[in-house]
Amino acid sequence: MRCDNIRDRLDVLWDGQLPAEFLEHVKECSSCSQYQRDLRLVRAGFQLWKREVPVKPSLGFAERLVRQLSELSKTPSVSDFFERVGRRFVYATLVLTLLALLALTLPPTGPVRGLGAADIQISAQEASLAYSDPIGETGVQEPPDAAPLEGPAPAVTNEGK
Amino acid sequence: MENSGAQVAQEIQWIKRAQQGDSEAFGPLVQKHQQRVFSLVYHLVRRRDEVEDLAQEIFIKAFRAVRSYNFQSSFATWLSRIATNHCYDYLRHERASRVSFYWQMGENSQQELEANAESQPEQVLDHEEQTVLKDLVDKLLKRAPEDDRKILVLKELQDYSVEEIAETLKLKPTTVKVRLHRARKRMLEDLRHWREENKGHAL
Helix, strand or coil, X not given: CCHHHHHHCHHHHHHCXXXXXXXXXXXXXHHHHHHHHHHHHHHHHHHHXXXXXXXXXXXXXXXXXXXXXXXXXXXXXXXXXXXXXXXXHHHHHHHHHHHHHHHHHCCCCCXXXXXXXXXXXXXXXXXXXXXXXXXCCCCCXXXXXXXXXXXXXXXXCCCCC | CHHHHHHHHHHHHHHHHHHCCCHHHHHHHHHHHHHHHHHHHHHHHCCHHHHHHHHHHHHHHHHHHHHHCCCCCCHHHHHHHHHHHHHHHHHCCCCCCCCCHHHHXXXXXXXXXXXXXXXXXXXXXXXXXXXXXXXXXXXXXXXXXXXXXXXXHHHHHCCCXXXXXXXXXXXCHHHHHHXXXXXXXXXXXXXXXXHHHCCCCCC
């Protein structure tokens, strides 16, 4: 008989007595004998714990608890607070994400956003100034082939030729 | 039988009112189940001074979660589940001590204790020996993996049936049987290793 066989019958050993053939082995085998003694120790320890009189609730435990619960339900708990704040944070993030997506998908110009006609005019004027006077020493000059920005094109005449 | 049916109906009423936020209705539920919860907490943590505080936290947790109770298991089982989980959250922060009174006994006293532990330990062992033995089991439970501890406490200390353990831990009864066997075996193996480590430390 192998020692493993005894240990596999642990449930029988734990809850009752081992069959005679196992007992003979236990008597002869010091390792299994120690195993059986350990088992008895542990089982006895559990029995002692089980018989211990458990702690009883102190007088008025339930009443005090109910009072505490009604006070707690009057004031929202920390978790409720975080739940509420968390929910608002999620909504705000969703709105911001939607706005960011809209901004990315809309065309860069147009009535909603982008440069208006007035902005274009100012930009063009600034560009022409920079071209004519890159170092700022001379006065304002027209670029050689700058087209007028608005109004009819100047009439080309042969006067003085 | 009729009385029991009326009690169940009454309990359902209290639970439904508590689910609406009525803390007054939770009072009778506390009164009905407090002894069971106290006993379970005591066996799980084995510290008298902590039991009432832990039980209070468990009932507050249960009241806050009572809306999630769906009447699938008994209220007592549902409460036991909350108590077990809460105690293990508490115990997770406790480190197992490496010292047990058992290893401080002389070799002869150890052998005497082993021999006396064979039958009726509460009658044969004196107060000191009982303390040593309880301390040994307490330390072994603290050293055991969490799943083993839960199942051993419910079975060996709370005397739950396999079916009750299965319901409390949300396991199949066959799984409970296998795990119980494994937990007992592991605990004895641990004791054997611990004995090897402490060889020569005995006085």
